[in-house]
Amino acid sequence: MAVYQLAQEALAGEFAARWAEALAAVEAREVAGSLSELEAAYAAAVRESAAASYALSVAFYRLVRALETGRVIGGPGYRPGASLGSLWSDFNTLTGTRTGSGPRTPLPVDVRNPFPAADLEREAKRAAEAFRHQVGDRVERHERERAGRGSSALDDAELIAWEKEFLESLKTGGSGAGGMLVQDAGRDAIHSALQDDPGAIGYYRKTDASPCYFCALMAGRGAIYKSKRTAAFGAHPYCHCQAVPIFSRRYQLPAANDRFSRMWRDFGGGSLADWRTYYSKTTKT
Structure with a gap:
């Protein structure tokens, strides 16, 4: 379903927008002194968008499974008496579109929960690693290069362009790595559920x-x-x-x-x- 893919892309885009907003509030010369605040903003944005990606994937998996097997699977988000109509409604709500609908007749239930619980510690560690590689390491290199440049006028055109390129690299690198983590939350939910779902x-x-x-x-x-x-x-x-x-x-x-x-x-x-x-x-x- 293309709408599912687009909705996951949108979640990565929402994360990127939040990261860009956090960076925009800091001058290039202030980034090194603001790393703790930036990392906290980065981690929070990854965590919230990843949770939305996970919920969307569970709804998608449950809907596709019901459409193909005529049975509903348990796990997070399951409500007693679930029907194709309610599963479509859940999916439509999470994607922000009205893609489909179905009857309200309750479906037979497979009570097994194949969905892995969110590993918050692992997610936090991956976000910290992404931030270190894509932001912290770049800032460290930038500060060394700045020291090698010596003093420069604030309105120096070359300096302004250099600082702008630096901030853009933080935005691009951080967005790519964080956006992958966001969508990985949903991809991992489906990939893991397949292994533990006898019907898959x-x-x-x-x-x-x-x-x-x-x-x-x-x-x-x-x-x-x-x-x-x-x-x-x-x-x-x-x-x-x-x-x-x-x-x-x-x-x-x-x-x-x-x-x-x-x-x-x-x-x-x-x-x-x-x-x-x-x-x-x-x-x-």
Whole structure:
């Protein structure tokens, strides 16, 4: 469902906007002295958007499962007497759209809860690592370079451009890493639920409209079945791909997945770098 993917992208976008707002309140010369406040704002933005991503993925998983199996799964957000109508309503509320509706007849229930509890400690640690690599390390390098420059007039055009480029790198790097963590909360919820849900078969990777070479290659694998427990999803900064669960052998892959699969066969094998070059040339023609 495209609306689900767009809603997850929007959550990453909301995080990026909050991070940009926090940075905009600090002058470039003040960043080093404001790292603690910036890290707290960064962590809070990741945590809140990641929680929304998790809730959206649970609603999406539960809806797709009910549509394909005629049964509703338990876990967070489940309400007794759930129906296709109520599941659609939950999904519509979280996406902010009215995508579908259904009857209000209560569905048979599988009480098992396959959804992993949010690991807040792990999430906090990942956010701290992302902040350190994308912000803290950049600030440290910037301060060393500033010291090497010596004194400069505040209106020096070269200095102004340099500081602007620095702030932009903090915004871009922080947004990419944090946005990945936000969407990972939802991707991980689905990926983990598949392993613990007896009714699930596997998943496939749904890409955005213009995926990178790596995402195209992963999507070209087609369905990833539960027997391949080690098949990680493999997201990266600014990746908007989503895991779509499968509950029946009668699933149909998006046309893009078949296209990427054909491209890989036509490529004929080689290194990942070779595939990147081939993919870039092929998609530009």
